[in-house]
Amino acid sequence: MAFEALDVHHPIQAQLKSKRLRYREPENPIKWPYEKLLREQSKTRRVYPINPYAEVYQFRENVYAIFTESLDGAGNPWIYLILGSEKAMLIDTGFGVGDLKGLVNEITGGLPLVVVNTHAHSDHALGDFQFDEVYCHEYEVLNLEKIKTPHAWDRLFDAYGNCIYTEFDRADLIGYHDFKITGVPDGTLFHLGGGVDIELMFLPGHATGMCGFLDKQNKILFAGDYTHAYGTSPDHPYARYCTVTAMRNALVNIVARRDEIDFVYPGHGPLDQPNIVLVNLLETVEKVLENPENYDIKEETVKGGKKKITYGKMIFQSSYFKYCMESL
């Protein structure tokens, strides 16, 4: 099936300033009902006047999940905020529409902020331009440098300047601003004060330097986008980490430490997933590596004008793990 513009058939009642018009893939049977229930019925939902593009949900005493709509036709990305006694940490920054920095300051009461990216894809990192310094895994620095351009949002508009997938006010884009990128290794600890320690856990595959962040106190792993590994250009100096094999190796380490993780919060989709999802994912990834031809679905996608065949293997009680034959 080719990814083409699909109209939104099952709208969700919401008060955001953005409005999804089209998807690039069919509505997801797991994410869509989860979002509908959460967004229409959660008692913690709050939209602050300072940023009408974001719904703020409180999931723990010191953990907030900020929902924004995708602007490029794919799944809606999550942004997370963890508060310590001395600092707060912002995990990912979304598409860069609306005042995220102002919103976060309101929630934290102005605590100093550490901004980190799970990976450098535009649905997670274009909001970085509002900040002076952003941390990521050391193998993701190059990717983040690449999206750091005043043209970062061009692909969201057609030749007439109209929004293609999601309607929003162009004047609300945060605009380009240079910022410092600091790459750090696997295992780096961030101390937010009051015993709130966050560990960077290398989890490559979806991107060369993708990583999760483990909130040790709440036992939550903020895991990024761990269900796709489509590969990257073979010229990338860390291309070998944008593979299913690299993901498997990292997952073996993470699954071995799963008594430290009660819940997984992904980059998209349902939160508070039990840690068994990591075991099920590892099992699926192992099966793919054993016999990549034994897939459950095959899809044809067009990316940058180029045709690409992707494959999907069902993750037990979840969605598909997607890969390419070139990304094993």
Ligand SMILES: [Zn+2]
């Ligand atoms: Zn994403």
